[in-house]
Amino acid sequence: MNEANRLGVMIQGINYQLEDLEKDIWIRLLNGALKSREAFHTTSIATIADGAISQRTVVLRKVLPAAKQLFFHTDTRSHKWLELAKNNNISALFYDAPARLQLRIQGKAVLHQNDAIAETAWQTTRLSSRRCYLTMAPPSSVSDQPTSGLTPEIEQEQFTLDESEMGKQNFGVVAINVGSIDWLWLHHAGHRRAHFNYQTNTFQWLIP
Numbered sequence: 001m002n003e004a005n006r007l008g009v010m011i012q013g014i015n016y017q018l019e020d021l022e023k024d025i026w027i028r029l030l031n032g033a034l035k036s037r038e039a040f041h042t043t044s045i046a047t048i049a050d051g052a053i054s055q056r057t058v059v060l061r062k063v064l065p066a067a068k069q070l071f072f073h074t075d076t077r078s079h080k081w082l083e084l085a086k087n088n089n090i091s092a093l094f095y096d097a098p099a100r101l102q103l104r105i106q107g108k109a110v111l112h113q114n115d116a117i118a119e120t121a122w123q124t125t126r127l128s129s130r131r132c133y134l135t136m137a138p139p140s141s142v143s144d145q146p147t148s149g150l151t152p153e154i155e156q157e158q159f160t161l162d163e164s165e166m167g168k169q170n171f172g173v174v175a176i177n178v179g180s181i182d183w184l185w186l187h188h189a190g191h192r193r194a195h196f197n198y199q200t201n202t203f204q205w206l207i208p
Contacts, residue, residue: 009192011185018203021183022196025103026065028096033063033071039096040103045072046091047083056080061121061173068178068198070105073121073129076113076172077138084109090176100186105178112173121173128157133167184208 008015016024032040046055062071070092074081084090088110094103112118122130135149148155181196191208 009185018194018196018205021194022181022203025181025183025196026063028101029060029070029094029103030063030065032094033060039099039101040094043070043072044093045080046093047080048087048089049079049083054079054083070107070176070178071121072174072176073125074172074174075133075135075139075170077170079140081111081172081174084111084174090174092176102184102186104182104184105176106180106182107176107178110175110177112175113171117175118171118173122168122171125171127159127161127164130164130167130171131155131157131159133170134159134164182206 008017008020010016028038028040032038032043035041040060042057042059044055044057046053048054058072058074060070061073063069064071088108090107090109092103092105092107094105095101112121131150131154134154136151137143137149139149141149143149153159179197179199181198183194183196185192193206193208195204195206197203
């Protein structure tokens with residue numbers, strides 16, 4: 001490690017070096033997956049379709065720091081699933097307003113359906129969340145009126161766990177193999193930025 005990489009940034013009285021920041025990033029991501037009130041519980045993910053970029057917000061469901069993987073769930077009939085099946089490049093944007101921290105994550109998506117990873121995730125998905133996969137028509141289908149796409153019974157959660165199993169065929173898990181993380185801390189006296197590249201195993205300070 002060169003001398004520049006040993007220099008740190010002071011945040012709330014703590015001197016963070018690059019290695020410290022990298023560990024802090026994954027702790028924050030892990031907390032985001034485990035706690036619904038954490039800032040990193042949701043993320044905006046971007047996919048590519050026919051040369052255009054499409055974004056949407058998803059819930060961070062699982063984080064594996066050692067493997068550098070993030071997971072979220074989605075309907076396999078959705079545009080994002082079909083887009084990722086064609087082009088698995090994916091970007092995730094996280095922002096913690098109170099901490100003034102932004103993460104831009106680049107990676108490759110791996111789709112899981114009808115396998116062990118999807119099965120485990122489905123079995124731990126709550127009944128209220130399974131409702132999302134019980135629409136009769138696929139997401140983005142045109143409707144002549146405002147609707148959730150669910151029957152009134154399902155919309156009011158008047159269905160059993162066994163009945164929810166119909167949604168399993170539409171359930172998928174997207175794993176993001178993280179290739180790099182761009183970290184940005186916003187500060188009135190001058191922002192700070194760092195980049196963590198897992199493909200080349202290089203951690204660097206950058207000009208914001």
